[in-house]
Amino acid sequence: MSSIILIIDDEVIARESLEALLAGEGYQLEFAVNGPEGLARAGELAPDVILLDVMMPGMDGFEVCRRLRADARLAEVPVLIITALDDRESRLEGMRAGADDFISKPFDSLELSIRLQAMTRLNRYRRLLAERTRLAWVLERAWDGYVILDVHDHFLYANPQARLYLNLPAGEAPLADPFLEVARRHYRLEPESAWAGWPDITRSKTPCCLVRPETATAQVFWLQVEQFQTVAEGGRVFQLRDVTRQIAARGDVRKFHNMFSHKLLTPLSHIYTGLELLAHEAPFMPAAEVSNFAAQTFQGAKRLRAEIDDVLLYITAPVLAKPEEGFGITHLEALAQTIGGDLKCEALTVQVAEELHPCRLALSPQAIELILWEALENAKKFHPQKKPRVEVQIGRAYNGLASLRIQDDGLSLSPEQLAWAWTPYVQGEKYFTGELPGMGLGLSLVAALVWQVGGKVNLANRPDGKPGVVAELFVPLQ
Numbered sequence: 001m002s003s004i005i006l007i008i009d010d011e012v013i014a015r016e017s018l019e020a021l022l023a024g025e026g027y028q029l030e031f032a033v034n035g036p037e038g039l040a041r042a043g044e045l046a047p048d049v050i051l052l053d054v055m056m057p058g059m060d061g062f063e064v065c066r067r068l069r070a071d072a073r074l075a076e077v078p079v080l081i082i083t084a085l086d087d088r089e090s091r092l093e094g095m096r097a098g099a100d101d102f103i104s105k106p107f108d109s110l111e112l113s114i115r116l117q118a119m120t121r122l123n124r125y126r127r128l129l130a131e132r133t134r135l136a137w138v139l140e141r142a143w144d145g146y147v148i149l150d151v152h153d154h155f156l157y158a159n160p161q162a163r164l165y166l167n168l169p170a171g172e173a174p175l176a177d178p179f180l181e182v183a184r185r186h187y188r189l190e191p192e193s194a195w196a197g198w199p200d201i202t203r204s205k206t207p208c209c210l211v212r213p214e215t216a217t218a219q220v221f222w223l224q225v226e227q228f229q230t231v232a233e234g235g236r237v238f239q240l241r242d243v244t245r246q247i248a249a250r251g252d253v254r255k256f257h258n259m260f261s262h263k264l265l266t267p268l269s270h271i272y273t274g275l276e277l278l279a280h281e282a283p284f285m286p287a288a289e290v291s292n293f294a295a296q297t298f299q300g301a302k303r304l305r306a307e308i309d310d311v312l313l314y315i316t317a318p319v320l321a322k323p324e325e326g327f328g329i330t331h332l333e334a335l336a337q338t339i340g341g342d343l344k345c346e347a348l349t350v351q352v353a354e355e356l357h358p359c360r361l362a363l364s365p366q367a368i369e370l371i372l373w374e375a376l377e378n379a380k381k382f383h384p385q386k387k388p389r390v391e392v393q394i395g396r397a398y399n400g401l402a403s404l405r406i407q408d409d410g411l412s413l414s415p416e417q418l419a420w421a422w423t424p425y426v427q428g429e430k431y432f433t434g435e436l437p438g439m440g441l442g443l444s445l446v447a448a449l450v451w452q453v454g455g456k457v458n459l460a461n462r463p464d465g466k467p468g469v470v471a472e473l474f475v476p477l478q
Contacts, residue, residue, distance in 0.1 A: 002028040003120040004045050008038030008064065009053040009082065014105070018051065021109045025116070035059030039067055042074050048120045052099075054083040054090065062097040069098035076126060078119040145240030146228065153178040153199060156235055165223060165240050179238075187212050187223070190451050199236055202227050210240070213454035220452030222247050247448055266342060270300035326360035326478045327368045329394060329402070335365075336392050339372050343380055345390055353395035361402060362453045362476040371404075371446050375471055378443065379408035388468075401455065401474040409468040412461040443471075450475060 005027045009015050015031055022029060030045055032038035035056055042050060050068070054061035061081055068074045081099040083090055091102055100119065103112060139146050145162030147155060155175035163170055166182050175182075180189075180198060187210035189195045194206040201208050212221040222244045228237040274297030282290050333350040340348040361368065372392075379388040388408045397403040447457045456474040463470070 002026055003048040003124070004028045004030060005049050005051060005116065005120075006030045006032065006038070006042055006045060006047040007051045008032045008035070008041075008056075008061070009051070010034055010056045011053070014053065014082070017107065021107060021112060022116070025113060027116070027120075035061070035064040038064055039071075042068060042077070043071070046073065047077060048123045049116060050077055050079045052079055052081050054081055054094070062093055065094065065097035065099055076123075078123050080115060080119060144242070145223070146237060147179065147240065148235055148237050149179050149199060150235050153180060155179065162240055165242075183210055186210075188451060188454065191447070191457075199227075199238075201225070209243075211451045214452050220244065222452075267300045267304040271297055271304060274300060325364045327363055327365050329356045329359050329361060331365070332368070332392075332394060335369060336372050336376075339369070339376055340390070343373075343376050345376050345380055345388060347387070347389040348376070348392070349390075350392045351394070356394060356396060356402060356477075359402070360478040361404075362455075362478050363449060367449050371449065371473070372406075374443060374446050375406040379406075379410060383408065383410035396477075397474050400477050402477050404473040404475055405470060406472075407462065407468060407470045409462075409466060411469075412467050413459075413469055418459050418461070446471075446473070 003026075005022065007015055007018050007029065009018070009031075010033055015033075019029055019031075030041060030047065032041045036059060038050075038052070052061045052064055056064075061083075065079050065081070068077065068079060078100045079098065080101050080103055081094045082103055082105060083094070094102060101115060103115060139159040142159060142161060145165045146157075146159045147162045148157040150156055154177075158166070158168060158175060160170065162168070167186055168175060168182065183189065190209050190211050191206055194201065194208045198208075208225040210223040210225060214220040222242070224241045224243045226239045226241070228239045274293050278290065278293055278297070285293075329352060332352055336350045337348065340346075363371075375392075376390060379390050380386055388410050391405075391407045393403075393405045393407075395403050395405075443459070450457050450473050454476050458472045458474075460470055460472075462468045
């Protein structure tokens, strides 16, 4: 970008002479013919240097210079005073007014060029320093973490919040290790596909997250990593934002929606049907039959009360994943069949590896119920005839993980849909609300539950070439 030189001179010949001298220097030349116009133009342009004639009618150059220095926006713009006066008093007056330098008429082209180069360079450095000072002041007090990385992924800068997030030394201690190496010490990089292009993550449709899994003493912690801007020589600024609350809030909303439709509507429909029948048909029914329907309706009401209590428990539970509670694997088949029955998934098979019968998954019963509900609901929702054949299998995987595999025979997905399915943050949810066909917004919550206990997720089309998908969750065993 060219440096802006504002020339304030009432003489046409002087303006034309300066334009001719500076035409080949690469500057953006702007002109004003008197003091008031010069002040107005300076306010509009914020020039890099002002060439200011002293001998002007009305408002002379000294007064213009004093007013420039009184304007906070223009106080530091370099002013080079043009004068035909070589007397000492004029130069002293110019210095008192705030001028930075002087040049006398007639102009020496080489002297003028050198002085302007020096002044524009110094002004550029001044502006950069001021911008860096302001930026540093903001970043030092920012709630988000910010890091500047060079082309080799090494730290050029990390603000205090980033050092806290990444467990780095406080202050300005030099940081030798690459960013990804530091991040992997404390976090899991999820989803893996989004991190494949690091450090160029601007093309990824899926947000990059750092996830610190939940432990017995600490809740799960989520950081979203976004490229903030590019800096000189290929360096990049990245923002590290704590999105733990947003993830939890999104999970709470989805959890309530599922529990309401799953736990409340079913008994409510039984109550409504029973009461409607009694209201219209009771006078024509035998007493024993009326009593039987009333008893069934009462049982439905009791179940509804119990389910409401359960929903309230879900809502008030601080953490859904609860690895310390765990889920007994022997209960998986009964739970899956119950959910399948509620969803009317008639062709459902469940296989549990015998060696896992004594084991427990590092997820709460509520979390496993929510995961199965999401998987079976999606299998039915996206099946062409709404009659999916679903196979649920669980077996031992590796490194203390169990593999929970859920396969259906519905629709196969495009690579783009498979990539979006586990999107762990709200930006990606628009892809699962009807704008594009997908696997359902709840799968992102499933991924969040598994990731926060240190597990992994995978979604793929069926390997046998038949229509349908396979969701595989690798969940730690207690």
